[in-house]
Amino acid sequence: MGRYRPPRKRGSKYITPEGEATLREEVHQLWKVERPQVTNAVHEAAKNGDRSENGDYIYGKRRLREIDSRVRFLNKRLDELEVVERPPADTSKVRFGAWVTLEDEAGVENRWRIVGPDEFDLKANKLSMDSPMARAMLGKGLDDEVIVHSPSGEQLYYVTGIDYA
Template sequence: MSRYRPPRPRGSRYITPEGEAVLRNELRQLWKVERPQVTATVHEAAKNGDRSENGDYIYGKKRLREIDSRVRFLTKRLEEITVVDEKPKDRDKVFFAAWVTLEDEDGEQSRYRIVGPDEFDVSAGKLSMDSPLARAMLGKRLDDEIMVSTPKGDRYYAIVAIDY
């Protein structure tokens, strides 16, 4: 059995200014704070002699690989993303970075913000613009109805409010 994993499909390149700040802070934290600490730990562990049985050395090197991998990803991603900080002229239509309030068939309301794939957090009400629900909302207007196919069947929602 091979270890090959096909590359995951690229997400959209759009991000909010808040999302970009989070990615830049993570990159700075990893590169300026965490990596020097782990490097110092590995250096001290290497002085102790036998590295094959030295837990600090083994796990420190593993953590360095994880940090370097994440730093490479963040650096490349920050180069290719587009920060969307302008609000659209037509505020009655759903675009990227909109807060949308939906009402389902049972009358229950839920509020979501459409964000980029690097910053989505469903528990905080942030949907990736690549998700089926966000795709159904994009381009719709106030009081429009949308349909989303779910594993439990088709769900219908009405757009109750749009905020930017």
């Protein structure tokens, strides 16, 4: 059994200005702050002699590879992303960047923002536009039904609010 894994399907190329700023801040933190610290630690560990048994050296080199890989990925991803800075012309429909209030059959309301796959955060109520729930919401208007197909079965929601603020 080999280690080959097929490449993952790329997510959508859209991102909000806040999401882009977060990714750029991560690149800055990794490249300008963390990498110099790890490089210095590896340099000091290399002075201690036998590198094959030096944990600081081994783990520092591994962390440098992780940082370099993540920075390379983020830079490539930032180059291909398209920042969506303004709301769509028709704000009565659910589109990228919208805050959508959904009501389930029990009357419980939840508010979600549809964002790009690089910035989704369920704790902050941000759904990736590639998720099944967001895909079911896209294009819907106020008071429309949203049917989400999930492993536990179909779930029915009603759109009770759309906001682009």
